[in-house]
Amino acid sequence: MVPLGAEALTNGRSGALHGPGSWWRGKSTPAKIETYTRWSYHFFGVAELLTIGVPVIGQAGPGLGSWLLLMVCVHAGVCAVTASRALDWTLGRREQPVRLLWTLGALSTVISVTALVLVKYLPVRGEAATATGTVFGIVLIFGVGSITLGIRSRRRVFAVVAGFAAGAGAVSLPLGTPWGDALIGTFAVLFGGGFLAFTSVFSVWLLNAVYELDAARETRARLAVAEERLRFGRDLHDVMGRNLAVIALKSELAVQLARRGRAEAVEQMIEVQRIAQQSQREVRDVVRGYREIDLGVELAGAHGVLTAAGIECEVTGEVTGLPGEVQSALGWVVREATTNVLRHGDAGRCVVGLRVKEGTVVLTVENDGVTDGGAGSGGSGNGSGNGGTGDRGSDSSGSGRGASQGRSAADDGAGGLRAGGGSSGPAGLGAAGGGSGLAGLRERLTAVDGTLAAGPVGGGMFRLVAEVPFTAADCEVAS
Incomplete structure (x- = not known):
């Protein structure tokens, strides 16, 4: 599948804005x-x-x-x-x-x-x-x-x-x-x-x-976001709770040793410093969402989230044998595209397809319900997708657990889709800078030599295409 170029995106958006029946x-x-x-x-x-x-x-x-x-x-x-x-x-x-x-x-x-x-x-x-x-x-x-x-x-x-x-x-x-x-x-x-x-x-x-x-549909989406924030809070507590407890204990021990003039107090404070630096790195990983994502779990989570929101969802294809970094990059695309379909536009159906074509893994997310002003601009090899916010929906029934691992407004720095920036509207992918929105997804795909393109394709449809080169012999596609 050929990525959508800048000319196709511009023409599609102009037709949506000024075509017959746009009102x-x-x-x-x-x-x-x-x-x-x-x-x-x-x-x-x-x-x-x-x-x-x-x-x-x-x-x-x-x-x-x-x-x-x-x-x-x-x-x-x-x-x-x-x-x-x-x-x-x-x-x-x-x-x-x-x-x-x-x-x-x-x-x-x-x-x-x-x-x-x-x-x-x-x-x-x-x-x-x-x-x-x-x-x-x-x-x-x-x-x-x-x-x-x-x-x-x-x-x-x-x-x-x-x-x-x-x-x-x-x-x-x-x-x-x-x-x-x-x-x-x-x-x-x-x-x-x-x-x-x-x-x-x-x-x-x-x-x-x-x-x-x-x-009710909007309330359901807000509840999904609220649950995602709770999950993010639990993840943050798991990372910081134990380390902070150890830091407090070792700091108290160092104080007691220092009062007694013991040289071990220095060693304890060095250990406190090490644990604090480790905690900082772990918190940064949580906030930026750099934990490895399983693509299969993300696809299942996307199906669960959209179905729970009353949107008909069809997932076709499942590529096995992908390296962890490729799965993580494509998993983020699935997660962000799902968030966009859930919280923006007026989608009634979404199709997520995954396949291998000429040594390239191609991920396609297509949904209907595109409204005027909902298309962002795209460039060669990179586009803008449907807009979203830093909040992420999750499957309240548990099927979207993998799709919700990284999560709330706090991890926008790692690739949350925002409505701000660029020319995105209610259903457009924001091109916010600094590692957020389209820039965040572009960074993830660029790291694995991938490209991203998105835009309206006529008939009220919106399509997002992510392509990642892959030449491993053990890469298979299961329908």
Whole structure:
């Protein structure tokens, strides 16, 4: 597999930023569902106009038809505003639009009654009477559908639907509507309004469920990071706890020996100095993550972490017989790419592939859910991957133990992916300097003559490719 060059990365990123539909692709899944719901209810206003507003002019004539069209336009506009504000209230962005709901209810009643009055007191017959009656029913049905968006209680939803249906019959009869027509109108409002009310309640429930699931996913990622920090704390305690205890003991012994004028005090302090220097080196190894990583464990850990986060993950290939330094370098690539997919973008599927090609071990990590601004820039043989932070996710079930050996914000100096630096965005690999982010991975791969490239490849996909030369005869690939 040929690494992505700078030209391919630049072109892919420009297409993601400025291509058709970039506005839609830049939204998260919950935001897409919200946009779809909003415009569906705005389309209800258009449907109301097309259903009764425009045909009524041809049926009722220019004079009466124009007045009916004007009333329908006003009603459709108020319905659209009510739907928008009711959805904002549902998502907790504003207070419940109680006054607007009452206004819409009163407006629907006034328009429907006005339509019946026109039929009774004006010489309206034939198609004109039919058009006016249609305005009466459709206005009530769309009014019920928009009002129920702003009501949370099911009992109140039922009350609104039943109330409008009963009111339709109660108003029709005194204004001279025949019993049969009044009954038909009542049932039309009951079933039509009930259907739109059910649609409104279901749409609100679905929208809230999507946002709650998205919040749960973020919480799960934060919990994985918190667990990783705890593991890092335990590792640090294992390294420092015993050494500090020995340093304290030997220092106390040296003090007692010095007070007695014993020459052994110098030897004890020399030993304290040696242990302190050893502890410094061990802490540096923990913080920088220079402990050797097992590539097989990292691949298993990546699968566990992504699966636990609700992302479909497929791992193909497992190269055996690799030297420790090659496994460590590629293991870090797997770890950092997994962190990026977990905490950034809107990935639903990730594929991790490992294979040998022409004496080179090739590691490929590809995921969907790339958003605008998520591609960092890449150069020849080196690129930028999906962004991450210094925090690392881990598999809370234990399958990601190997992927979490090095870990929290403290070891960013060894290669944590950050959102800062370069041109990376929410899903871009930060090119922070000083051994962090892309620079850290580049250093690790350079040490084994490897290269790194990453960038969008179209269709909302992002691909990271790491290649390390390898010529040992005992290198095998297990599928």
